[in-house]
Amino acid sequence: MDTPKIFESEYRFCLILWAQEPVTTTRLVELCREDLGWKRTTTYTVIKRLCERGVVKNEDGVVSSLISKEEAQVSELDELMEKKFQGSLPAFLAAFARRQALSEDEVEEIRRIIEK
Amino acid sequence: MEAVFLKLVNLSISAGWLVLAVLALRLVFRRAPRWVFCLLWALVALRLVCPFSLESALSLVPSAQTLPPEILYTAEPQIHSGIPAINSAVNPLLGQSMAPAPGQSANPTQVWSFILSCIWMAGMCVMALYALVSCWLLKRRVATATLLRENIRQSERVDTPFVLGLFRPVIYLPYHMGEGDLEYVIAHERSHIRRKDHWWKPLGFALLTVYWFNPLLWLAYVLLCRDIEGACDEKVIREMELEDRRGYSTALLNCSVHRRSIAACPLAFGEVGVKERVKAVMNYKRPAFWLVAAALAACALAAVCFLTDPPAGREFSMDGTGVADLDPQEIVERIAKLEKLEDGSKLYVNGDNFELSFTRDFQWKDSGTVRFFYLRDQETYSAQLRIFADEKKYFVTEGDQWPEQDRIFMLQSYLEAVKYLPREKVRELLPEAEGYVVQLVEGGTPGEAGRSLTYTAQGVNAIDGWFIHLRVDPVYGGNEGIPAEESIHLFYGGESAAPAVTKWFDYTASPSDMDWDGELALELPQFPDVTFSYTPERITAQGWKFLGRKYTLVTGMPIWNGYFCDLTGDGLPELCVTYSWGSGMIDTRVSVYDYAVGNRYNIEGRGERDYALRYNQEDGLLYVDVRPYEQDRVIASGPLVFRDGCLQIMDSSLEWQDGAQITCLPGDYDLDRDGTPETVELATYFDESLRYEARVVRADGTVLWRDAAYTVHSGYNSVFLCRLEDGDYLLRYHPTMYQGYATYAYELFYLDGEGNPITVRENSISFDLNQDPAMHESFDPEAIAGFMEELNGLLAHSKLLMTTDTALDGMDPDHPRDELWWLKEEEFGSGYAYDESRSLRENLVEYAKQFS
Numbered sequence: 030m031d032t033p034k035i036f037e038s039e040y041r042f043c044l045i046l047w048a049q050e051p052v053t054t055t056r057l058v059e060l061c062r063e064d065l066g067w068k069r070t071t072t073y074t075v076i077k078r079l080c081e082r083g084v085v086k087n088e089d090g091v092v093s094s095l096i097s098k099e100e101a102q103v104s105e106l107d108e109l110m111e112k113k114f115q116g117s118l119p120a121f122l123a124a125f126a127r128r129q130a131l132s133e134d135e136v137e138e139i140r141r142i143i144e145k
Numbered sequence: 146m147e148a149v150f151l152k153l154v155n156l157s158i159s160a161g162w163l164v165l166a167v168l169a170l171r172l173v174f175r176r177a178p179r180w181v182f183c184l185l186w187a188l189v190a191l192r193l194v195c196p197f198s199l200e201s202a203l204s205l206v207p208s209a210q211t212l213p214p215e216i217l218y219t220a221e222p223q224i225h226s227g228i229p230a231i232n233s234a235v236n237p238l239l240g241q242s243m244a245p246a247p248g249q250s251a252n253p254t255q256v257w258s259f260i261l262s263c264i265w266m267a268g269m270c271v272m273a274l275y276a277l278v279s280c281w282l283l284k285r286r287v288a289t290a291t292l293l294r295e296n297i298r299q300s301e302r303v304d305t306p307f308v309l310g311l312f313r314p315v316i317y318l319p320y321h322m323g324e325g326d327l328e329y330v331i332a333h334e335r336s337h338i339r340r341k342d343h344w345w346k347p348l349g350f351a352l353l354t355v356y357w358f359n360p361l362l363w364l365a366y367v368l369l370c371r372d373i374e375g376a377c378d379e380k381v382i383r384e385m386e387l388e389d390r391r392g393y394s395t396a397l398l399n400c401s402v403h404r405r406s407i408a409a410c411p412l413a414f415g416e417v418g419v420k421e422r423v424k425a426v427m428n429y430k431r432p433a434f435w436l437v438a439a440a441l442a443a444c445a446l447a448a449v450c451f452l453t454d455p456p457a458g459r460e461f462s463m464d465g466t467g468v469a470d471l472d473p474q475e476i477v478e479r480i481a482k483l484e485k486l487e488d489g490s491k492l493y494v495n496g497d498n499f500e501l502s503f504t505r506d507f508q509w510k511d512s513g514t515v516r517f518f519y520l521r522d523q524e525t526y527s528a529q530l531r532i533f534a535d536e537k538k539y540f541v542t543e544g545d546q547w548p549e550q551d552r553i554f555m556l557q558s559y560l561e562a563v564k565y566l567p568r569e570k571v572r573e574l575l576p577e578a579e580g581y582v583v584q585l586v587e588g589g590t591p592g593e594a595g596r597s598l599t600y601t602a603q604g605v606n607a608i609d610g611w612f613i614h615l616r617v618d619p620v621y622g623g624n625e626g627i628p629a630e631e632s633i634h635l636f637y638g639g640e641s642a643a644p645a646v647t648k649w650f651d652y653t654a655s656p657s658d659m660d661w662d663g664e665l666a667l668e669l670p671q672f673p674d675v676t677f678s679y680t681p682e683r684i685t686a687q688g689w690k691f692l693g694r695k696y697t698l699v700t701g702m703p704i705w706n707g708y709f710c711d712l713t714g715d716g717l718p719e720l721c722v723t724y725s726w727g728s729g730m731i732d733t734r735v736s737v738y739d740y741a742v743g744n745r746y747n748i749e750g751r752g753e754r755d756y757a758l759r760y761n762q763e764d765g766l767l768y769v770d771v772r773p774y775e776q777d778r779v780i781a782s783g784p785l786v787f788r789d790g791c792l793q794i795m796d797s798s799l800e801w802q803d804g805a806q807i808t809c810l811p812g813d814y815d816l817d818r819d820g821t822p823e824t825v826e827l828a829t830y831f832d833e834s835l836r837y838e839a840r841v842v843r844a845d846g847t848v849l850w851r852d853a854a855y856t857v858h859s860g861y862n863s864v865f866l867c868r869l870e871d872g873d874y875l876l877r878y879h880p881t882m883y884q885g886y887a888t889y890a891y892e893l894f895y896l897d898g899e900g901n902p903i904t905v906r907e908n909s910i911s912f913d914l915n916q917d918p919a920m921h922e923s924f925d926p927e928a929i930a931g932f933m934e935e936l937n938g939l940l941a942h943s944k945l946l947m948t949t950d951t952a953l954d955g956m957d958p959d960h961p962r963d964e965l966w967w968l969k970e971e972e973f974g975s976g977y978a979y980d981e982s983r984s985l986r987e988n989l990v991e992y993a994k995q996f997s
Contacts, residue, residue, distance in 0.1 A: 037301040037320045038289040066292025075289060 032096060032104035033082040041065060042075055043094065043101065046085065051093040147217050150262040152196060157359040158211045160192040163451035164361045166205070170443055171368070177440035178432050179375035180340075184441075186349070186369045188448050193352050193362075200454050209454035217258040265358060272354035276347075283309060287317050297331060305400050306330045314343045326396040329381070333393075336380045342373050371421075378426055394423045463537045467508040468568075473560035480530065480541055480556075486519055492556035493518045496587035500628075502620075503581045507568045509534035510580055517556045518547060525549050530556075554613055559585060562613035562637035565602045571617055574633055578619030582628040586614045589634065597634035603765060608638025646760060646767055647718060650679060651706035653757065659703060669709060671717050672740060679707060684722065686740060698738045698745075701725055705733070706758055710767050712787035717741040721767055721785065723758040730846070733757050735769055735785070737792055746792045746808055750774070751846055758785065769794045791829050810946060814866055814873040816841050816849070817896045823849060825866060827947050837947045839864050841875075841896065850900040852877070854949040863948035865961060867893060867939055874905070876943055878936065880952045880963065885915040886922075889929075891936055908935060914967055916995065924996050926989035933985055937962050968992060 035043060045060050046052065052060075054076065061067040067075075076092060079085040085094050114120040167185045174181065192198075198209070216222045222239050224232060243253045287309070290300035297316045306318045316334040318327070337343065349369050356362050382390050397419055461479055464470045477489030486492070494517050502510040513532035518525055526544035533540065563583060571581065574596060591597045591611065599608045615635040618628035649667050652659045665679040675688030678695065681703035685695040701724025709718035720738040725731050726749075734749035735756040748756045748769065755772045761784070771781040771794070783795040791808075808829070813822035821844055828838045841850040854862035865876040878891045890909035894902040910932040915921045945958035952966055968988055969979045979988060 036289075038291050038299075041291050064292070066298060067289065071288045 032100055033084050035079075035084060035096075035101055038065075039075060039079060039084075040101070042072075042079075043084070043098070046092060046094055047098045051091050054087070054090050054092055057092055146266070147258040147262045150265050151212055151217060151258075153265075153356065154358075155210050155212055156193055156196065157356045157362065159198075159206050159209065159451070159454075160189055160356075161359055161361040162206050163189050163192055163447065164365045166447050166451055167365070168368075170440075170447060174436075174440045174443060176432065177436055179372050179379055181437070181440040181444060182372040183345070183369070183376050184444050185447060186365060186372065187345075188444070188452060189362075189365055190348065190352055192452055193356060198452060198454050203449050204453040205450040206454060216254060218252060218255045222254045268357045269354050272357050276350055276354065280309075290317055293318065306334060308334050308337050308343050311343060311347065314338045323396075323399070325392050326399055329393045329396040330400060332381050333377060333396075336377045337373075340373075340377060340380065342377065346370065346373060374422060375425060378422055379429065382426055382429055383431070390426055390429065394426050397423055397426070460538055460540050463532070463534065463539055466534045466537065467506065468503065468564050468566065469507070471560055471564040473557045473564060476530065476539065476560060477557045480517075480528075483541055484519060484521070484526075484528070484544065486521070489557055490555060491519050493550070493553035494556050494559045494585060495550055495553050496585055497550075498585045501563065501583045503583065505572070505578065505580055507566075507581070515556070515559070518550055518553065519544070554585070554587075558612040558637065561602065562615055562635070565600060565604075565637065566615060566617070566635055567598060567600050567605045570598055570605055571633055571635075575617075575619040575631060577621060579622050580620040582618045582620060584616045584618075586616050586634075589614050589636075591634070591636045596632070597636060599636045599638055601638060604763060606764060608636065611636040611638040613637040645710070645718075646765060647709040648760060649677070649707040649709060649720075651708075651760070652681075652703075653705045653723065653759070656705075669718065675740070677720070679704065684720065684738075698740070699724060699736055702727075702731065708758065708760060708767055710785075712737065712767075712785065712792075713739060714787070715741060721758055723756070727751065730774075732774055735792075737785075737787075745811070748792055748794070749807055810866065810944070812866075812944075814841075814868070816873050816875060817898060817900075818872060819898065825946060836860070837949065839947045841900070848900075850875075850896050850902070854947050856949050858883075861948075861950040861952075863950050863953055864946045865940065865943040866946050867943040869939075869942055875902070875946075876939055878940075878953075878963075880950060882914075882952065882967075885920070886913045887911065889932060889936075891939070893939060908932060921996055924993050926986070926993040930986035930989050933963065933965065937985075965989075 042061060042065065045064060046057070049056070049060065054073070057076070058069050058072045061072040062069070076085065076087055080087050084096050085092055110116055110118065110121050114124070167182075167189060170185060171182055211224055216224070222243050224235055224239065243257070245252045286302050287298070287300050290298035290303070293299050296314065297318060299318045299320050301320055303317045303319045306316065306322075308314050308316055316331065316338075318330065322330065346369075349366050353362060353366050378393075382393055385393065464472065474489070477492055480492055481487070481489045494515065498516050499514045501513045501515075504510050509532060512534065515530040515532070516527060517530060518527050520526070525547045527547035528544035529542045531540040531542065566583070572578075575581070591599050591608075598605055599611065600606055601608060613636075615637065617633045617635060619631055620628050647669070650665055659681050661681055663680070667677045667679070668675065669677070672688065675686055677698075678685045678687065682700060683697055684699040684704060684707060685697050687693065687695045698720060699722050701722070704722055704724040707720060707722045710721055711718045712721070713719060717740070720740060722736050722738075723733060724736060725733050730752050732749065732751055732753075733755040734747055735758050736748075737746045739745070750756065753774050755774055755776075757770050757772070759768045759770055759782075760766075761768045764784075766784040768782055769785045770779045772779055781794070786793050786795050808827045810825040810827065812825075814825055815822045816825075817823065823844070824842045826840045826842060828840060830836050830838070836856065837854045839852050839854070840848050843849050852862065852864055854860065854864070861879070861881070863878045863880075865878065867874040867876040872895065874893050874895050876891060876893050878889075880889045881887065888909060888911045890907070892902075892904050892907040894904040897903055910928055912924045912929055913920070913922050914924070940961045940963065943961055945956060945961045948956070953961075953963065954966070956962070964985065968985075980991070983991070
């Protein structure tokens with residue numbers, strides 16, 4: 030897996046970042062406080078950790094992401110498939126279809142998108 | 146620290162009984178709501194927190210003070226658990242294992258008390274540390290928890306929901322909880338917060354850190370946690386229907402985690418006994434009113450029965466069956482408490498009292514009765530102390546009003562007199578008796594009535610005045626228990642003022658036990674931070690006084706014994722030793738070192754007498770045994786005392802070496818310039834007139850030179866030892882003054898081989914202080930100043946050997962200086978005031994002005 034792991038709480042942070050980047054650390058702290066209820070120190074710690082992992086970068090107090098939202102989502106999906114469906118796309122799709130009650134056509138279309 | 150620990154142990158034992166009661170109640174009232182149980186645990190906490198409690202007849206606590214305070218240091222520890230079975234099982238074992246070995250300075254109980262207290266402290270610190278650290282770690286873990294709403298946060302690092310925080314409690318949830326579960330969980334945690342559980346649980350743990358040594362309290366804590374959860378569950382589902390309850394149980398199950406640790410802070414949702422909780426939730430029924438009422442009543446009862454202490458009854462137990470087992474202080478205190486009197490001193494007895502019967506061994510025969518009186522609201526009351534020896538208990542009857550009494554004695558003194566009566570001596574004087582009868586007598590004096598003995602608590606002794614007069618009559622076999630008229634009169638009196646003697650070491654009887662390579666160290670509470678150290682050749686003291694160095698107090702060849710005793714009456718003990726000394730002729734001497742002041746006193750008789758210290762068991766005093774040199778027979782012996790500023794042996798038959806007592810001046814002085822130092826001594830004579838003799842003694846013991854000083858005016862003398870660069874000298878100084886006319890003179894000299902003085906310097910000056918011009922002759926301030934400067938210059942290098950001249954009163958023997966006492970006396974100077982900031986010369990000049 031090339032994309033670094035992002036924990037749930039960090040993911041929510043990234044959501045804010047992706048929506049607002051590039052953004053100063055100060056502004057980020059404020060946003061995190063409002064949305065997530067984080068203390069200033071917590072936000073800084075998380076930024077630092079994510080920097081170390083290569084998820085975000087902090088240049089002179091301006092934070093921007095190194096991994097896009099889509100990349101992160103796909104990475105999660107891959108992990109999900111590996112863990113829960115032993116990497117079998119058909120199995121995943123079958124489960125997904127069962128829940129979503131898709132028509133055959135829709136399923137075909139989705140399969141094509143994924144296998145692209 | 147040990148006293149605090151003891152109190153806590155006693156409290157925890159009392160609480161332990163309550164815990165057992167709570168456990169029983171929990172069983173009986175299974176179906177009662179859990180919050181009632183929480184109330185019960187609150188009672189336990191109350192018990193642990195409150196050091197005071199009321200007494201109540203309803204108390205079921207076996208004993209308020211299972212471990213009595215004296216167990217910390219006594220030689221015979223006993224527990225009063227309030228349950229005879231436990232007492233008789235434990236006390237003998239205690240007595241055996243804690244019996245002090247003879248010669249030990251600290252009882253095993255003291256040692257153990259200290260050790261156990263330290264262990265308790267350590268345990269407490271460990272617990273506190275654990276709680277603080279785990280809380281802090283947890284806080285760190287959930288730092289990145291994101292806010293859901295209000296005070297609810299979620300984090301990927303939370304496994305099972307919990308509440309954290311004292312003042313602003315926050316509910317922590319995991320991410321991705323099912324919708325249904327979420328609401329139930331939040332309701333549960335909210336309920337915790339409303340019930341203030343986030344306070345109670347930490348409080349419980351805090352109590353556990355202090356009382357960690359009591360296993361019952363650990364059980365209590367675990368059950369408390371369970372009951373808190375149960376109470377919380379009940380609060381949440383109280384209004385729920387079955388459907389909701391299913392949902393709640395599912396939520397419980399989903400969030401349960403197999404954690405077995407005992408956490409201090411977080412109130413975790415799924416942590417505690419999930420199976421039981423699910424069962425309880427599903428089977429929940431609103432409890433019937435009567436059940437709750439009954440449970441609450443039981444709570445109240447438990448509070449009364451277990452939060453109160455058992456009352457001190459009119460009956461209390463006796464420790465033994467003989468007079469020696471009496472505890473007068475305790476008896477008197479108990480009675481005072483019973484009758485609500487200030488203290489035991491308000492209890493009196495007099496001659497209108499009962500006879501006490503004893504067996505030959507002075508064990509109680511039949512039951513004894515002591516009538517006593519007390520005053521209340523200005524009325525006299527009489528009651529009786531009944532002594533039931535066969536049932537081993539005392540009983541105090543209710544008091545009746547009584548007419549005022551004239552002669553009264555203290556009940557405590559009477560009990561003491563009975564306790565300490567000299568049984569051996571009585572048996573000696575009345576050997577044929579089968580038993581004895583004791584009667585309190587008013588009046589009488591020792592000596593006037595037939596056979597009489599005076600005694601104190603220490604035994605047969607001279608007394609200072611008597612407190613209680615007892616008459617003892619023997620009972621013979623054939624007389625049908627009627628005592629014969631062969632009385633012995635016993636007078637119990639004032640405690641002998643024997644100063645306490647602390648033994649350090651004594652090898653006089655066992656010289657082979659002396660360890661020549663070893664060292665005995667001793668510290669005394671009266672001299673904090675000072676360590677006394679003994680080797681057979683030397684006793685040193687190490688402390689602040691000597692800047693941490695070891696200062697030699699005594700040297701000997703060897704030092705035989707050492708005791709500490711306050712002879713001087715200054716409240717601090719002096720070191721009293723017996724040691725041998727000499728070359729060629731080795732004699733034994735007694736030396737007393739007054740550490741507080743730094744003085745040394747000796748009793749010796751070189752070549753003629755041997756003096757040795759002995760501790761006398763009978764009267765607790767240090768005796769000095771006097772023997773002729775190198776002989777074994779004791780020719781005189783008496784207590785060592787300090788009177789009139791010097792050591793004395795209280796034995797009028799004693800013959801002193803020349804009737805004098807010798808003190809050595811420390812230091813080596815070579816006064817005859819022969820290269821070997823002489824010893825300088827001061828001999829004190831107390832025949833008709835107190836006089837001193839200063840002597841210079843050669844190494845072989847012969848006296849090289851001597852000079853006397855008398856306490857009468859004509860015999861005033863002052864001698865100093867002066868050490869100058871070119872050698873040691875003697876300095877004699879006569880500041881004589883008579884009727885205002887003064888002649889001050891000094892001579893500085895050393896000695897020749899025969900002891901004749903060789904004067905190297907001398908000077909004198911005359912003047913007078915008469916203010917009446919008709920009488921006044923001369924006063925030359927400059928000349929006087931010059932003389933004093935010379936003299937004080939010599940004194941600056943001198944030490945005072947002896948002086949009887951009152952003009953030199955208050956002179957510091959180690960830094961002698963004459964400041965001219967009459968300069969500071971107001972009556973000798975009119976219009977003149979001594980000024981400390983001025984020099985002696987300037988003051989003299991000022992002083993001289995009054996004569997012109």
